[in-house]
Every structure is written in structure tokens, then in C-alpha cells.
Amino acid sequence: MAIRSLTARVLSVSTVWAVVALVVIGVVISALYRQGSERGFQDLLRAQLYNVINSISVDEKAALSGSPQLGDLRFSQPQTGWYWIVEPIGEFDTPPLISTSLGTAKLPIVSVDEVPFDIRYERFYTTTDPFGNEVEVAETEVVLDIQGHAARFRVAGNRDVLEADIDRFTRNLTIALSIFGLGGLGVNALTILFGLKPLDQVRRSLEKIRTGESERLDGAFPREIQPLANEVNALIDSNRRIVERARMQVGNLAHSLKTPIAVLLNEARVLEVPHGELVRAQADAMQTQVQSYLSRARIAAQRGSVLARTEAQPALERIMRVMRRLNPDKQFSLSINPPGLVLAMEQQDVEETVGNLLENAARYAHDRISLNVEPAPEDAREREPGRQWIVLQIDDDGPGLDPDQIAVAMKRGKRLDESKPGTGLGLSIVSEIVGEYQGSVELSRRDVGGLRATLVLPAAV
The missing domain is CATH 3.30.565.10 (Histidine kinase-like ATPase, C-terminal domain)
Structure with a gap:
């Protein structure tokens, strides 16, 4: 891995996971809230639709009559995106009734082929009114009397209200999740740093061993790290015993060879010059070579030891x-x-x-x-x-x-x-x-x- 620090790895992974989790949670909650808000918006339009239905009838002249009172001024204010429309169907020849908010303008209608009626004989679709407002339309058809006069009822609501409510909720949710996320990341970082603190203690102890300030891993370690400390201490003790044993064996060998070589050198001094010089030169060479090989054996015994410094x-x-x-x-x-x-x-x-x-x-x-x-x-x-x-x-x-x-x-x-x-x-x-x-x-x-x-x-x- 590019990141060599264990603390940085854990912090990076936990931070990425927390950020991804919070983003996913935010997206899911926003989607669920949108679904609930759209469902509530449709329920509001449905209620207004049936209020309009209950307010409309056919008079004795076979004409549509009635004045729906929906309790919302937006249906009477022009170009608000809130409209109701009642249109006769079939041979029912009478002028339609339209809310004053729409006036003489025509609301674009989506064909039944594109959005059919459901089992309740209702349908909902989105369209754009002549004033540029995106509106949600609730529509149904109702038979008004025993003569079979029928009319198509529509109630439209401006989706800006719905989108504004969803945006406000999303903004508040983002702020709340951001505060929670930053707080959670801070607590998570402190927890990780506190949990990995014993590893820093181990690192410092190893540095002391490497610099010669200490010979063992000293300190009270957690249960998960104590076996590692025990194994390192056992390894150091074993290494020290091997070095000491090798030094002792080298010393014993040097001591055992020292006397015979010294005897040869002494005897070489009393021999005749040509022979004495030859024996002394060979004894000197032997002494030097023995010392060389003893040094190599000692070095091989302690090579790589943290104690060699x-x-x-x-x-x-x-x-x-x-x-x-x-x-x-x-x-x-x-x-x-x-x-x-x-x-x-x-x-x-x-x-x-x-x-x-x-x-x-x-x-x-x-x-x-x-x-x-x-x-x-x-x-x-x-x-x-x-x-x-x-x-x-x-x-x-x-x-x-x-x-x-x-x-x-x-x-x-x-x-x-x-x-x-x-x-x-x-x-x-x-x-x-x-x-x-x-x-x-x-x-x-x-x-x-x-x-x-x-x-x-x-x-x-």
C-alpha cells in the first residue's frame, strides 16, 4: 500500500467509509422524503379534486353549475399554478367551469394513452401551464346525474411548493448530517489514535533498543500486544545468549591455541637462523590466520544483532x-x-x-x-x-x-x-x-x- 502508516490507513478507511455511509444515508433519506412528499402532494390534490366534485352539479337547464370553495386563495389568484377545471364529456353540451387563477388560458393535457387511469379511475401527471409553472394534475371523470351527464374534473397544483419543501428538507438534512459526520469523524479519529497508542509505545521501545538505551521491550501493553512484546524480548534474550556463547567459545579456542603458538615462537628463537626464521614466520602467520578466523566466527555469531553498535x-x-x-x-x-x-x-x-x-x-x-x-x-x-x-x-x-x-x-x-x-x-x-x-x-x-x-x-x- 502507498500509505505506510497503520494509523493513517485506519483513519483513511474509516473516514472514507463514514463519508460514503453518510452520503448514502443522505441520498436514501432524501429519496424517501421525496416519495412521501409527492404522495402527500397527490393526496392534497385528490382532496381538492373531490371538493370540486362535491361542489359541481347539473342544473335544470342541463348546464354545469357550482362554485367550489377550496379554502385556498391561490385558486383565485392569476397565474399561480393552482387551478381547477370542469369540462363536460360526450353529448353534454355546456360551457366548462374554470378557476379564475387560470382565466381563459388553456392547460396542456397529457393523453390517456401516455398516462392511463388507475383502478380508482384517477390519474396524475406533470405538465407545464401557459405561464411556465410546472404543475401536478389530478384528474378523474364523474357521472353527475341520472340522465348520464358526465364531466371531467381536473385540479392542478404548482410543484414549486413541493420542490421548495424538498429542498428545504434536503438542506437541513445536509447540515445535520455534516455536523454529525464531522463530530463522528473527530470521535472516530480520537478512538483510533487512543486504540493504537500502545503501538507507538512499542515503536518507542524498539527505538530505544536500536539506539542502545534499552535491552528489552519494557512497559504495560494491552492483552493483544503483550504476546508480541514477549516474543520480541524472547528473541533478544536468545540473540544475546547466542552471542555470549559464541564469544565464550571463541575465547576458549583462542586461549587453547595461544599457548602452543607461543611455545613454537619461543622454540623458534633458539633454533639456527634459517630454520628459526622459517618457523617463526610460519608461527606468526598461523597466529594471524587463527585470529582472523576467530574474528570471522565471532562476527558471524553477532552479525545483524541490534546490540552491535x-x-x-x-x-x-x-x-x-x-x-x-x-x-x-x-x-x-x-x-x-x-x-x-x-x-x-x-x-x-x-x-x-x-x-x-x-x-x-x-x-x-x-x-x-x-x-x-x-x-x-x-x-x-x-x-x-x-x-x-x-x-x-x-x-x-x-x-x-x-x-x-x-x-x-x-x-x-x-x-x-x-x-x-x-x-x-x-x-x-x-x-x-x-x-x-x-x-x-x-x-x-x-x-x-x-x-x-x-x-x-x-x-x-
């Missing part, structure tokens, strides 16, 4: 102080922008990777080594969606390396300068540690000369 500034400043003490003739500079960046790595892994690269830089630099730390650009963040990354650039002013030399330097145990001390495993170890965290390390020649080592490491958020 190191603040960049204090850790890197500590490494820079050590490097300045070991290399008093070199200038080291550190820039972290913005301050407060946190790496999702164990501190000793950060120190080992950055320390190895700074040591290499100090070995070949003439005067200056710089370390710049900043958030990774967008293209670097695509390596693993949903994660953030930090870029560390270590620059020196040394001779630098060609692309072919860089490829050789990244291979395990390869050294470009045999005159310098080392085993050739430093860059390989850095690459392995960084790879365990799904990061990357890259060497490149600077435009102004020297070598640039670029580390892309995961950020803790």
Missing part, C-alpha cells in the same frame, strides 16, 4: 591517538560530519579494520594521513534496501598504487614491499571483516597523488 567519534579518536603516538613524525587528521554517527559493528571490529588501514597508510605516507567519515550517498545505500551506510575515507600522501598493484595487495598474504615488516594479511583481514557486515573496502589512487582506502560500513539507526 559503536559510536564513531570516540572509537576513531582513540585509534588516531594511538597512531599519533606510534608515528610521531606523521600528521593525522579526523573529520566526522555530521557528529554522532553510529556504526552497526562491534568496537573491536571497527578498531581492527580502521587500524589496519591507518597502519598501512602510515607505513607508506610521507607526512599526512586523513580520515573522513560521512553518511553514504544514495547509490551506496542500494546495496541492501532498508539499511543505511557510512563511508570512511583514509587518504595518504604516499606514492600510491597502480590498479594492478591494488589487485595484488588485496590478495591474502601478498606484499608489495618485502622490505617493510608484516605478513601481507592486513588488507585481507579487513576485507573479510567488512564483508561479514555486508560492507565493502576499495583502494584507489588519488588525483593529487597517494592512496585512498574507502570503507562502506553499516550504520546503526
Whole structure:
């Protein structure tokens, strides 16, 4: 879904449903009111029609006579849209009787074929009078005496009255439903926000765990959320136990190998020079490789843990102080922008990777080594969606390396300068540690000369 907020989803769905429901309710009520109003309007015309029928008779001259008194002045005022008409039928030859409101004008009549009479011998239809009024007509035919004289009776009412009443009701209904709808939406929003408030508490607790402020989901949660909190806490406890167990096993293995390797190194010192040098070099390499594999095992045990986090500034400043003490003739500079960046790595892994690269830089630099730390650009963040990354650039002013030399330097145990001390495993170890965290390390020649080592490491958020 495009909407990622659960609160926004619930509010959107409930708001849309409430609006649709209110619109449908308004339309239905308006339609029912219209039906009732039209039925009432027809009943009024029917009553007036029978009042006219009761007021008309045939006199001794065989002519229509009578003066209906309908109690409504609109039947006597001209062009009001309220009329009554009595017309003779068949051989009944007599002038028709017409209300003064219609005068000499003719009211258009709808044919019986279009609107036939019902079982009560009545029919209702809508037409337009000569004055532009839309009128509803009630019509019937009645035999007036025993001689068979019959007449057609019509009573017309102006539909403007009906439409005005319906419009007034619709307007009041719209206002009432709008007030009710806005109030209901407000109450609904408050209810949803109050109901989802425990999820915000869970989110804040998870943020505290991610930032290292807390180690568990703490708080009193509703019955529906408490099982989730319990499972998260159980997962964190299990993860912590796995990390501690892995660290303990790594420590035990390191301790068990430390003594035999130390014995080999001591024995190598008393051997003759060619053999002693060979044994000591191999023991040093073995010690370095064992340490490398132990580090990989430890990293694999805790990788992805929310507990693995190191603040960049204090850790890197500590490494820079050590490097300045070991290399008093070199200038080291550190820039972290913005301050407060946190790496999702164990501190000793950060120190080992950055320390190895700074040591290499100090070995070949003439005067200056710089370390710049900043958030990774967008293209670097695509390596693993949903994660953030930090870029560390270590620059020196040394001779630098060609692309072919860089490829050789990244291979395990390869050294470009045999005159310098080392085993050739430093860059390989850095690459392995960084790879365990799904990061990357890259060497490149600077435009102004020297070598640039670029580390892309995961950020803790």
C-alpha cells in the first residue's frame, strides 16, 4: 500500500467509509422524503379534486353549475399554478367551469394513452401551464346525474411548493448530517489514535533498543500486544545468549591455541637462523590466520544483532591517538560530519579494520594521513534496501598504487614491499571483516597523488 502508516490507513478507511455511509444515508433519506412528499402532494390534490366534485352539479337547464370553495386563495389568484377545471364529456353540451387563477388560458393535457387511469379511475401527471409553472394534475371523470351527464374534473397544483419543501428538507438534512459526520469523524479519529497508542509505545521501545538505551521491550501493553512484546524480548534474550556463547567459545579456542603458538615462537628463537626464521614466520602467520578466523566466527555469531553498535567519534579518536603516538613524525587528521554517527559493528571490529588501514597508510605516507567519515550517498545505500551506510575515507600522501598493484595487495598474504615488516594479511583481514557486515573496502589512487582506502560500513539507526 502507498500509505505506510497503520494509523493513517485506519483513519483513511474509516473516514472514507463514514463519508460514503453518510452520503448514502443522505441520498436514501432524501429519496424517501421525496416519495412521501409527492404522495402527500397527490393526496392534497385528490382532496381538492373531490371538493370540486362535491361542489359541481347539473342544473335544470342541463348546464354545469357550482362554485367550489377550496379554502385556498391561490385558486383565485392569476397565474399561480393552482387551478381547477370542469369540462363536460360526450353529448353534454355546456360551457366548462374554470378557476379564475387560470382565466381563459388553456392547460396542456397529457393523453390517456401516455398516462392511463388507475383502478380508482384517477390519474396524475406533470405538465407545464401557459405561464411556465410546472404543475401536478389530478384528474378523474364523474357521472353527475341520472340522465348520464358526465364531466371531467381536473385540479392542478404548482410543484414549486413541493420542490421548495424538498429542498428545504434536503438542506437541513445536509447540515445535520455534516455536523454529525464531522463530530463522528473527530470521535472516530480520537478512538483510533487512543486504540493504537500502545503501538507507538512499542515503536518507542524498539527505538530505544536500536539506539542502545534499552535491552528489552519494557512497559504495560494491552492483552493483544503483550504476546508480541514477549516474543520480541524472547528473541533478544536468545540473540544475546547466542552471542555470549559464541564469544565464550571463541575465547576458549583462542586461549587453547595461544599457548602452543607461543611455545613454537619461543622454540623458534633458539633454533639456527634459517630454520628459526622459517618457523617463526610460519608461527606468526598461523597466529594471524587463527585470529582472523576467530574474528570471522565471532562476527558471524553477532552479525545483524541490534546490540552491535559503536559510536564513531570516540572509537576513531582513540585509534588516531594511538597512531599519533606510534608515528610521531606523521600528521593525522579526523573529520566526522555530521557528529554522532553510529556504526552497526562491534568496537573491536571497527578498531581492527580502521587500524589496519591507518597502519598501512602510515607505513607508506610521507607526512599526512586523513580520515573522513560521512553518511553514504544514495547509490551506496542500494546495496541492501532498508539499511543505511557510512563511508570512511583514509587518504595518504604516499606514492600510491597502480590498479594492478591494488589487485595484488588485496590478495591474502601478498606484499608489495618485502622490505617493510608484516605478513601481507592486513588488507585481507579487513576485507573479510567488512564483508561479514555486508560492507565493502576499495583502494584507489588519488588525483593529487597517494592512496585512498574507502570503507562502506553499516550504520546503526
